Amino acid sequence: MKILHFSDLHVVPAGQRLFGLDPVLQLRNLIEHACAHHGDADLCVVTGDLTHQGEALAYAALKEELAALPMPTQLLVGNHDHRERFLHYFPEQGTDPHGFIQSYRDTADYRLVFMDTLSPGSPEGEYCAWRLQWLEQVLQSSMLPVLLFSHHPVMDMQFPSMDWIKLREHAAVMQLITSTQKVAYMFAGHVHRPAAGVWQGVPFATVAGTSHQHHFHSTQTGAAETSLEPAGYGVIHALTHTISVHFQLAQSYPRFIYEGPPLRLRD
Numbered sequence: 001m002k003i004l005h006f007s008d009l010h011v012v013p014a015g016q017r018l019f020g021l022d023p024v025l026q027l028r029n030l031i032e033h034a035c036a037h038h039g040d041a042d043l044c045v046v047t048g049d050l051t052h053q054g055e056a057l058a059y060a061a062l063k064e065e066l067a068a069l070p071m072p073t074q075l076l077v078g079n080h081d082h083r084e085r086f087l088h089y090f091p092e093q094g095t096d097p098h099g100f101i102q103s104y105r106d107t108a109d110y111r112l113v114f115m116d117t118l119s120p121g122s123p124e125g126e127y128c129a130w131r132l133q134w135l136e137q138v139l140q141s142s143m144l145p146v147l148l149f150s151h152h153p154v155m156d157m158q159f160p161s162m163d164w165i166k167l168r169e170h171a172a173v174m175q176l177i178t179s180t181q182k183v184a185y186m187f188a189g190h191v192h193r194p195a196a197g198v199w200q201g202v203p204f205a206t207v208a209g210t211s212h213q214h215h216f217h218s219t220q221t222g223a224a225e226t227s228l229e230p231a232g233y234g235v236i237h238a239l240t241h242t243i244s245v246h247f248q249l250a251q252s253y254p255r256f257i258y259e260g261p262p263l264r265l266r267d
């Protein structure tokens, strides 16, 4: 299975700008790139911050842009989103019995689990007892290894200006992950950067935003600095015994195949 991983779209109503960028145009260009290079993907997962301020018009613009993708989309909410307005525009996206926008789908090799970590008004993620109970049931009942998707990372990223606003209930979620031993890979957004690592034997990856990015600084605390580095997305191949993640820049560069004489080592 091939999955596109988009995150942090921060879409604003059509025609508006954010930090000097046009997030709708950024997304349109990124989708064009993804369709040209990875149009054969089976699914596109978008890990939250779909909009910047949760406006109805922003969700309307988002819906229009996502229609260009040939594969199904699975949308998660982030701290910049508004649950009710999101569901008005995307009622087909699943909710759990308590109305949180979380769901799962089983494929041939993996159970894909999509978490709702939104805490209205807070940049930090939240995972209340209801959501935790749902996750426990979904992990325990799975006969397949799980790919876990969330907006907020569950783990620290050695990125202090983002780590303080990760998932507040990270310890409880981590306890579930270690006790059930079902999670094969964790994917998150929120940090607006491609990064990867391993926590307690479980690999994780985050991706760039489709709009603006965050400058990486490993010691600076406080709010993250916004940066206008190139947008990007992840390309996940989740195969029977292998999971690979490529971090794809959403830009085209000159490329060629070397056709000169065989290369020789110099003396």
Ligand SMILES: [Fe+2]
Residues within 6 Å of the ligand: 008, 010, 049, 078, 080, 190, 192
């Ligand atoms: Fe974001």
